[in-house]
């Protein structure tokens with residue numbers, strides 16, 4: 001298991017249901033999205049052709065890429081529809097005192 | 107690819123007079139004229155006798171007379187007179203199209219006439235609303251209609267195509283963009299906060315400070331784009347819905363395919379400041395018109411490259427999302443229309 005470290009990336013109130021927001025940890029681009037009250041974090045660059053997934057369309061537990069409509073399950077990162085051909089990298093999330101932290105490899 | 111079961115803008119109300127004029131829409135030649143009582147009429151612009159355009163003929167009483175051998179047609183397209191013979195062959199008729207005059211435009215229904223419900227005409231009330239000053243114009247574009255739609259849904263091009271008029275770099279680098287979609291519409295919302303006003307806005311709005319600028323693009327198929335654009339001095343609350351001390355305009359676009367590679371482009375600009383001031387309307391219009399000519403040059407150049415090799419590859423970037431969602435709606439509606447046509451053909 002690679003070492004990870006926690007980084008504060010957003011205020012909890014800024015992460016809403018039904019939309020994704022973009023955050024950065026260093027050069028790493030991450031999307032945050034709330035599903036059923038819980039915040040999830042995953043890589044924000046579509047594995048197909050570099051679209052920003054945070055510009056995409058969220059419905060329930062799915063996010064659709066804004067360009068060629070690849071779909072992913074938000075809670076697991078699982079790829080549900082082409083043209084993307086792999087799952088998304090996901091990151092652990094914790095909320096402390098209304099601040100959102102993600103764990104990224106250090 | 108054309109969508110048939112929609113109302114399209116065919117002409118400005120000024121273009122339609124007693125003297126017939128011809129215009130091709132979706133590869134169909136159509137002649138437009140006004141009856142002596144002012145009623146606008148649209149018929150197939152091809153005489154069933156020897157195929158001369160009827161737009162080369164003239165109105166005689168209530169009938170359109172062909173300029174070649176004098177066959178006459180009534181407003182339903184039925185031939186009512188053949189010179190030199192008493193009997194009228196049953197196939198001597200041309201197609202007629204439902205038309206409606208609204209918002210200073212003549213609208214035409216290109217699909218199944220049984221479905222032509224005027225309530226489905228897209229709203230462009232700004233052209234006859236006393237609370238707005240407005241002026242519209244027509245441009246002929248040698249490019250596919252969807253290139254025009256793409257252009258209006260991706261306003262990052264303002265910074266590059268229109269840097270001397272309505273654009274500046276702030277629009278690309280500092281805009282918060284959101285694309286929302288419904289089954290039959292796309293809404294692209296762009297905010298640029300606390301940035302310098304572009305040249306045109308300084309000219310018509312007199313801004314001396316940085317501005318908060320919005321561009322809210324409402325797309326409805328097949329090709330209607332209504333843009334709510336404007337700016338207020340920064341920090342005065344426009345993003346929260348409080349538009350004070352600035353300017354608000356509507357950029358209004360109705361795009362009608364002529365052929366696969368040519369387009370009738372009806373557009374106009376409305377402004378909410380000094381709505382009754384004709385000079386202001388002209389000034390606003392002229393500023394924006396300059397930008398529209400810049401766009402037309404772009405579309406036509408794109409089309410030339412596309413026509414050389416329609417299958418040459420393209421790359422999509424983040425800014426394309428709005429245009430891509432619109433194309434997806436058109437693709438779906440086209441598949442639906444084709445399926446309905448196939449079903450009807452099978453039933454017959």
Ligand code: FES
Nearest residue numbers: 046048049065068
């Ligand atoms: S970039 Fe995401 S599906 Fe193509």
Ligand code: FES
Nearest residue numbers: 263266408421423
């Ligand atoms: S940058 Fe868009 S066509 Fe070249």
Ligand SMILES: [Fe+2]
Nearest residue numbers: 257267397401
């Ligand atoms: Fe433009």
